[in-house]
Amino acid sequence: MAKILDKQRYKCAMGAMSTVQAIERAIPVLHSGAGCAQKLSNSSGSSGYFSPNIFPCTSINEQDVVFGGEKKLHSTIENSLKVIDADLYVVLTGCTPEIVGDNVDEIVADFKDAEKPVIFASTPGFKGNNYQGHEWVINAIVEQFLNPTEKRIPGLVNIWADVPYQDEFWLGNLRELEKLVAELGLIPNTIFGYKRGIENIKKIPEAQFNLLVSPWVGLENVKRMQAKFGTPYLHYPTLPIGAFETSKFLRAVGSFAGVDQGEVEKLISEKEAYYYYYIERFADLFLETRVMSKKFSIVADAQYVLGITKFLVNDMGLFPAKQYIVDDTPKQYRNDIEGYFKDLNYDIKAAVEFGVDGYKIQQEIENTDYHGYPLLLGGYWEKDIAAKTNAHFLNVSWPVNERLVMNSYYVGYDGGLKLIEDIYSVVKTRFN
């Protein structure tokens, strides 16, 4: 049911056009209004090989609403294949054709013998947000582009993490997850970003297992791949940031993959020694910056609220105030996610709330006693409330404005150091 979106944190399902865009040489073909793509994108790394204003679009008009837009969709797909040099064409539907009942499946089926693959995901904005739209696009790839195979490549691991372009750090995070998995002696397989793409998509059914690093996004996908390809999956809900969680992550993946435990421990010892070399050198700063907070709140999607809470508590020794998950997490996942926040060092339990009403969240923050300057990590919306409450503020989750992220990341040991750098670069702007 309609609800007030005050300080909006997500887009609609067709925002998943960015998921397609993150796959090299894959292009969304939009059966939607002319302006949807522009609304659903911003200039945060969008002028790649394709950009949103390259995306073919039926640009639905009044006539299409009355008479249906099937003919136009057909000619748009047909000519996309001629004009655009892509390797995968993903038809996505907006609101209008879904309400007026265009038979998109049938039109797309006309292209089953086309020179390049054409697939379809139904993504009308009213059906869900772009976290879900992302899952539907991956499902479409699994269902329509891939076939089961007997072939298995030992050690090959498909890695799935959060949503490209919605997570400003999506690409850096994914690359760092790959590196961590590779250091366990496994072969990472991801489909997004530079030199991954279609060839890697084709390898998906051959993997030894799927590794899902997300509280909930993608769970539906790995289950589907298990059903279709027989691929087992490891669901690691926490985005590993910093030493504590990353070491735990390496143990979990190593154990699931059957990597020699001694080797895993050796790797972890090396990594932690490296990480603590830096922490040791800057520990004085952490302790002796008089304005640094002890209590923090995060307003973000489930992945960052969980990942950063774990990092700040277990690595940095901070204490959680209330945490706010604003990605409209589907109800069936909420219990499990709440549980993850009870598993913190020293039996610390973080209170967590699911909600999309930014006004209420910010009112709560304003009325919370942080026993000093609050540390507030969130969307750009939180800049104002941070100013009002004298908080240290870092913009980590969508919308991310007034900062540029190209290839940096918060994942892993180095990602933890980067997050500390970013937090203290804010904190250090004040003396007292």
Added chain:
Amino acid sequence: MAMQLDISDIGTRENRLGSITGYVGDLKDLANQSNCGSLKGGVRCFSQSSTCLSGCALGQLSGIRDVAVIHHGPAGCSVTGAQIYTVTKQVAKKRGVVNNTVYIGTDMSEEDTIFGAGDSLHDIVVETNRRYKPKAIFVSSSCATGIIGEDIDSIVAELKDEIDVPIAAIHCEGFKSRIWASGFDLSDHAVLTTIVKEPKQKRNKINFKNFYESARDDIIALFKNFDVEPVFLYANATVEELSHISESLATVCICGTLGNYLGNGLEEKYGVPYIRTINPLGVVGFETWLREIGKTIHKETEVEQYIQAERIKYLPQIEEVKKELKGLRAVLGMGPGYTFEVSRVLQELGMEVVWAAAWHYDKRYENGEIPPAMDYLLKNTPNFEVSVADQQNFEILNILNTYKPDLYLSRHPGSTVWAIKQGYPAVYVADEYMIFGYKRTLEFAHTVLDTIRNRSFEKNLAKMVKLPYTDWWYKQKLDLFLEKTK
């Protein structure tokens, strides 16, 4: 044609002004066909994504200070609010004011498409009003609410009894028009019909319709010479200021596409003269515009004095830089409010326009006349090739590939990058005041010069990237997908 200021939905530019988005030909042909009524405009059987009119309508309205925009639709429609929020805050900060405008979505669901969400919308508006006490409220529809027949007019009518600030329904179904500028008209219509009050006294002010008032200080200083003050619309304007724009001496606009509806509306309803010259870009444009203002407010002598003083200061410098620009060949892709204006300025600076693409074309404006920029070109410059395309990127790249210009100029996000990827220097004419008056015309000329003198960035990039279009497409004629409408 009289404007219909008594209804909430005003129809599109296609219907009201005979505007088109598909044409390939040249300036003279476009004008001739417009004049004799034979211009139909084509539709494409293949097209690329462009822009939604709701972005223009609600982007304009949410620039007004301390109002609420409520966008009734799925989350993708209202996502604009997240981008607008930053711009609004930054634009207000630059001026040293605080803008507490909010942009609220309703996150319409599948269930709502079946049963409607009128009650929820009603409650959301009431709640928004309780939270923020906005000075005006704009309630917008979307494609989805439009198709299911959500009656926002009735909901707004009901709300008027409960809420004591101006409240307007904005009909933003994206499928209505391929011309996003129709959205500007929707915002003007809402302001005219719900905020502007009957004039009580004349004020020594000139309404200045623009986007982000970046030249505010300069224009205040300029108008001071003539004892008038500008009222900038709509970014940072207050509802109180807007309620008095019927009392101004005149309305001017930085872009005909943007201001045409408001200018004509204020003139028709309240007798506020609308300055309809070519725009104040470049020397000729600026002087023509300023002289017309002088005439309208009876300050001809002061205007002439100002012009003479500024000429002495700037014309020699402009003449100097023109020597370097002479003969450069340019392609443009902009909204019609700029394409035909900037075409004039480029020629004024000694450059050659080899192709001008307009994102749409208005055969005539609200007053029934052809746009002045077009009229000027027909009378004063050589013919050149013209296309009308709603930001169709594949057509632009085909044009660039064929004409290999020295420079590409565009005003909309996401266009210039493709020119540089194809190896052509590009200037992003984003700021509406980039070529305003003498000083900025000079700065613009230097920007062009700097751009073509150091082509490193585009050469480096072009060398490394592959273009997204097939070789086949580059060999096709531009109007391949353009079907004539009957």
